Amino acid sequence: MNPVFVAIDTPDLAQAQALAAAVAHHVGGLKLGLEFFAAHGAGGVAQLAGRGLPIFLDLKLHDIPNTVGKAVAALAPLAPALLTVHAAGGRAMLAAARAAAPASTRVIAVTMLTSLDAGDLADTGVMGTPGDHVLRLSALARVAGVDGIVCSGEEVASARLSWPDATLVVPGLRPADTALGDQKRAVTPAAALAAGASVLVIGRPITEASDPAAAARAIARSL
Numbered sequence: 186m187n188p189v190f191v192a193i194d195t196p197d198l199a200q201a202q203a204l205a206a207a208v209a210h211h212v213g214g215l216k217l218g219l220e221f222f223a224a225h226g227a228g229g230v231a232q233l234a235g236r237g238l239p240i241f242l243d244l245k246l247h248d249i250p251n252t253v254g255k256a257v258a259a260l261a262p263l264a265p266a267l268l269t270v271h272a273a274g275g276r277a278m279l280a281a282a283r284a285a286a287p288a289s290t291r292v293i294a295v296t297m298l299t300s301l302d303a304g305d306l307a308d309t310g311v312m313g314t315p316g317d318h319v320l321r322l323s324a325l326a327r328v329a330g331v332d333g334i335v336c337s338g339e340e341v342a343s344a345r346l347s348w349p350d351a352t353l354v355v356p357g358l359r360p361a362d363t364a365l366g367d368q369k370r371a372v373t374p375a376a377a378l379a380a381g382a383s384v385l386v387i388g389r390p391i392t393e394a395s396d397p398a399a400a401a402r403a404i405a406r407s408l
């Protein structure tokens with residue numbers, strides 16, 4: 186199965202549908218995030234899901250356990266294949282999210298955003314390396330009972346070693362010669378997959394290419 190979930194990051198419903206149609210045969214799923222959800226909510230997600238590809242609903246929920254549990258329960262009718270929460274919300278919040286999600290939804294804990302580097306981590310008061318931080322939050326996610334984590338391609342090999350059956354979601358992917366943009370811990374899609382990623386999240390290298398279908402096809406062939 187194709188591990189690539191294309192990040193449909195746009196508030197424009199027609200553009201989202203056109204992108205999904207263009208790349209549908211070259212990706213394994215669609216990722217819808219804050220930008221799309223803020224504009225179109227659950228109804229928009231249901232429309233894109235109508236295409237038949239698995240949906241990754243990336244809302245990165247992060248609040249007290251009661252609030253996150255109820256938000257996940259409210260999203261349950263959408264039954265996304267994957268749903269994100271922030272690992273930093275803590276063990277009880279992670280457990281509340283897992284308890285409220287349908288069995289068919291994999292609840293995935295975001296560890297350290299791929300747009301951050303060691304300096305950004307220090308700015309937030311966290312000591313140690315990104316690798317240490319990701320593994321600490323990964324261990325927390327595991328004991329809380331969720332299904333996996335989001336990490337960068339730089340940590341995925343050690344995350345896989347420490348949690349063999351986790352769903353490891355890796356964004357911040359850049360084929361050679363594509364712009365980093367705001368991503369700081371980026372690797373190529375092939376490197377992330379070889380290191381143990383389960384799901385590859387790829388946005389702008391596909392969606393901002395002059396021919397998104399060709400870009401998605403080239404990435405699929407590189408794996």
Ligand SMILES: O=C(O)c1cc(=O)[nH]c(=O)n1[C@@H]1O[C@H](COP(=O)(O)O)[C@@H](O)[C@H]1O
Nearest residue numbers: 192243297298299335356357386387388389
């Ligand atoms: O949870 C995510 O998907 C995510 C976590 C993370 O640490 N970094 C990250 O970039 N993402 C998402 O992955 C996508 C990356 O998009 P591109 O940088 O355009 O490939 C965006 O939709 C981000 O919201």
